[in-house]
Amino acid sequence: MFLSLRAEVEDAVAEALTALSLPTDDLGIEQPPDGVDAVLASSVAFRLAEEVGAPPPKVAADIAAEIDAEPYDYIDAAVGQGPYVNFLPSEQYLADTLETAQADDYGHLPDRDTSVVLEHTSANPTGPVHVGRARNPIVGDALARVLEYAGYDVERHYYVNDAGRQIAVFTWAYETFDESDLPDPDRDSPEYEMVRYYRKGNDYLESADDDAVEAAEAEIAAILQGLEDGDEETYERVAEVVDTVLSGMTETIGRLPAEFDEFVKETQFMRDGSTDDVVQRLKELDCAVYEEDAWQLDLPDFEKNLVFLRADGTSLYTTRDLAHHEWKFEHFDRAVTVLGEDHKLQADQLSSTLELLGHDTDQLEQVFYSWVNLPEGGMSTREGTGVDLDDLLDEAIDRARAEVEDRMADRLRDDDLDEDDLDRIARQVGIGAVRYDIVSKQPTKGITFEWERALDFEAQSAPYVQYVHARCCGILDDAGDVDTDAVDPSALEASEAAALLREIARFPAVIEEAAEDHRPHVVATYTRSLAETFNSFYRECPVLDADKETRAARVALVGAARTTVANALDAIGVDAPTSM
Structure with a gap:
């Protein structure tokens, strides 16, 4: 019913513009301004004001005057109110609304036959979810629900960082320290029990003598290299830590509630060879340079280069994320990612690089969010001082x-x-x-x-x-x-x-x-x-x-x-x- 009303509004605006010899390429159909009884409005007067040589309210009034609501079932009148053409619903539309709104599925729009992968949260599996990051699963899950109401086929994905240095440190610490070396966990939950190892490991790396730190760093580097080399034993060691922490984190997130259809691991794109394939294609780009012991992209419009391969042959998070997004493009019509504002540069570089690799990034949409704070001040899971x-x-x-x-x-x-x-x-x-x-x-x-x-x-x-x-x-x-x-x-x-x-x-x-x-x-x-x-x-x-x-x-x-x-x-x- 609503789509029928929208179609009528589009026809009415297009016919009025045609009668006024004005272009119909953008009708500007949108929600009416607050406090207006209309159901839909057109902001086309903003776009046409300069072309017509009149202020938007005058253009809107002229368009409204050209519209005859008589032929339409759901439009009672078109009224120029300020710079908008507002469409008032007919008695028939309201009567049909009263009937259809009794149904449990009221507000669900027809199937659009469009698949969407929505990635959200994707917090590093290094400990409990803290308040500052709570906006990601809440906004992400709400957006997924809204898209489903709007008729999209949505899959919710959590992209698991199981290949970075933090995870290598976590794995080394878990295998190095005894539980007797650790304080009691704050909660009886896997991530609270495991995060003690992560914090202990970071404290050790900051306070131990140079020889001890050097030995620890060698073990951490060996874990990273093992992942890069496809060593199955290394994958299993890392997976034990990551999966345990993630089980607790997702239980917390489920309280919001927010759930996921799939957990996609970074290492998937290392093990299947797609990261290596991306690296080879990146090296062939005209903007690829080898500087400061690393392969980088000197991207136009960015002051900072994008590093995609270290001198030791190990890839970076962004390199693997490029392979991840190519996988998304292959399997879904649209890809939406919810990200913290601190990831904007990385996201912009990712999008530009995907374009250089030949992808239509119209498929890719990013939603950025700012932080949630408490009046008490800042938060930090790494130091163990945050509000969970x-x-x-x-x-x-x-x-x-x-x-x-x-x-x-x-x-x-x-x-x-x-x-x-x-x-x-x-x-x-x-x-x-x-x-x-x-x-x-x-x-x-x-x-x-x-x-x-x-x-x-x-x-x-x-x-x-x-x-x-x-x-x-x-x-x-x-x-x-x-x-x-x-x-x-x-x-x-x-x-x-x-x-x-x-x-x-x-x-x-x-x-x-x-x-x-x-x-x-x-x-x-x-x-x-x-x-x-x-x-x-x-x-x-x-x-x-x-x-x-x-x-x-x-x-x-x-x-x-x-x-x-x-x-x-x-x-x-x-x-x-x-x-x-």
Whole structure:
């Protein structure tokens, strides 16, 4: 239905531009500005203002004046509002929305027959996941969900760094030190137990005498060379460490929740010969130079060369990642990678090198994010001083439980809720608050996580939106069986009810925009707007006490709101509790 509306809007804009003898190559169809009741808008006036020789608002008004909504089923009117041409939905579109939004799959767009590999997190398997890096799995998983809602066939990949120096140090330390040399682990979990070896090894390399460090470095270098030479025993030694740490890390990430379809290891591209093949082709490029005991690419537009092979014949992370991306291009239509902002130079060099190797990098899309900080300050897993994600999630659940206990004291006293219910709600609200607070911000903006804001039931937070879903569930439970199949949408004449239906109707367009621009925070912003609109409706429009016809229509509207809130939260990976 939404795609039908979009097609009508595209036809209407194209016909108006043709009538005005203006180009139709870019129609500028997008989400309308905030506070506008339209479902779709066109920003084409911005593009055409210079060509027409008039300001955008005048161009938008002229385009709108050329549009006759009469032939269209879903367009009620086209209105020039400032520099936009905004399209108001017809009664038929709203009636169809009220019906289709009852379905569990509302907001899911048709299959696009396009495969996407989305790589996210890919944190080095050297210890527990810390808060600063928590944005990667949260943004990555939310983006994967949004793309699936938009009709893409998505695979979530974790690219495992199992061939770098850090892993060689970790493997050497694990094989060198006894557990009796180590402090007790912070948690009974594999990555917490293993990270003690990594920290001990780094401390040793920094504090031991020169001869001891030289001997250790020789063993570390032998591990790296063994990987490069394809030595099976070395692979097995490294895999024991990497797989153990990774098992614990992914269990933590799964609490968010975030899961992966495949763990792709760096060493895969060393063992199958594809890294060697990349090296040979890189050496043949005109910009390849041998300087400072290493093979490098003197890439145009970059001050820093890209080193791809050391003098001892060992490859680098970027070299192996080039082979990795060629593998992605072979198996998927599109490749999306979520990266920290500190990887931007490396990502830009990677993209430029892939172009030199003959690849169309339109397949490659990168989403960069900034860090998550706590008011207490910086974090560092290597020094063992950071705030682990497990600790943050535990505290979120504890704080949510205290808040829920206070708000639901009467129901607890009346035995309407038991401990299992309280645990479930505390987990849904607590983890939802962390996830929502992080995903709701533009990825490139830094975040300082604050408990008071994240767990505020009255403000623009996850609990605020989750409570709307719970309220919808409560109303529908009290309403009992109501025939919503033959509801008359005209019974929703109250302005608050009509506004809620128009807001529900925007959901598919929000999904499309978020997927197109790789901005899952757009969905989070929408959930707040939807929750506010529902609360206005709830305050002004009694549901259960209305007359029979109005009651049925409003119950149907509450059902549509419940589905839309649940799916919008699901699209960014936040649970929708049925009671709070």
